[in-house]
Amino acid sequence: MKTLIVCTSVSHGNTRRVAEAVGGVLNAPVVDPDSVAVDDLHDYDLVGFGSGIFNMAFHPRLRDLVASLPHSQGTTAFVFSSSGFPEPPFARYSRTMAKLLEQRGFDVVGSFSCRGHDTWWPFKPVGGLKKGRPNPADIDAARAFAKTLLAQR
Numbered sequence: 702m703k704t705l706i707v708c709t710s711v712s713h714g715n716t717r718r719v720a721e722a723v724g725g726v727l728n729a730p731v732v733d734p735d736s737v738a739v740d741d742l743h744d745y746d747l748v749g750f751g752s753g754i755f756n757m758a759f760h761p762r763l764r765d766l767v768a769s770l771p772h773s774q775g776t777t778a779f780v781f782s783s784s785g786f787p788e789p790p791f792a793r794y795s796r797t798m799a800k801l802l803e804q805r806g807f808d809v810v811g812s813f814s815c816r817g818h819d820t821w822w823p824f825k826p827v828g829g830l831k832k833g834r835p836n837p838a839d840i841d842a843a844r845a846f847a848k849t850l851l852a853q854r
């Protein structure tokens with residue numbers, strides 16, 4: 702299964718650690734949105750899209766990439782993120798990103814999220830929240846998620 706993982710991880714590399722764990726299971730390279738050749742994405746069987754969550758959304762560089770993609774009928778995709786907090790019921794970031802991808806013709810088959818060390822400015826005086834995340838249990842959960850993707854093929 703030819704797989705690519707597209708990841709923006711600008712804050713602490715939290716999401717990148719998740720991406721590398723998933724990529725290790727799926728035997729997939731992890732690339733930055735800026736280095737994606739958008740016309741080549743249909744060559745892949747599965748493409749993962751992930752970033753940290755900023756102001757209740759995936760990173761703008763990832764969203765801009767997805768918005769710029771040509772229609773990709775039937776390519777399978779998944780989304781992943783790390784964030785200080787779980788998704789609140791009024792802002793389903795993963796669902797919103799999945800919908801963007803579906804509008805580009807992707808078939809979104811899964812999503813994964815875990816906590817990441819969060820140094821948004823109100824939390825900086827105390828060294829941030831969720832220090833040490835993603836932790837080994839988060840990375841194990843990411844690998845388990847990747848195995849469910851393999852099992853679907």
Ligand SMILES: Cc1cc2nc3c(=O)[nH]c(=O)nc-3n(C[C@H](O)[C@H](O)[C@H](O)COP(=O)(O)O)c2cc1C
Nearest residue numbers: 710711712713714715716753754756757785786817
């Ligand atoms: C400016 C800023 C805004 C953030 N906004 C949110 C947010 O809305 N919700 C949330 O749960 N975490 C938020 N976070 C925490 C990040 O999502 C978290 O640190 C994430 O793991 C960063 O991933 P990265 O290291 O891969 O960039 C924010 C962090 C920063 C610095």
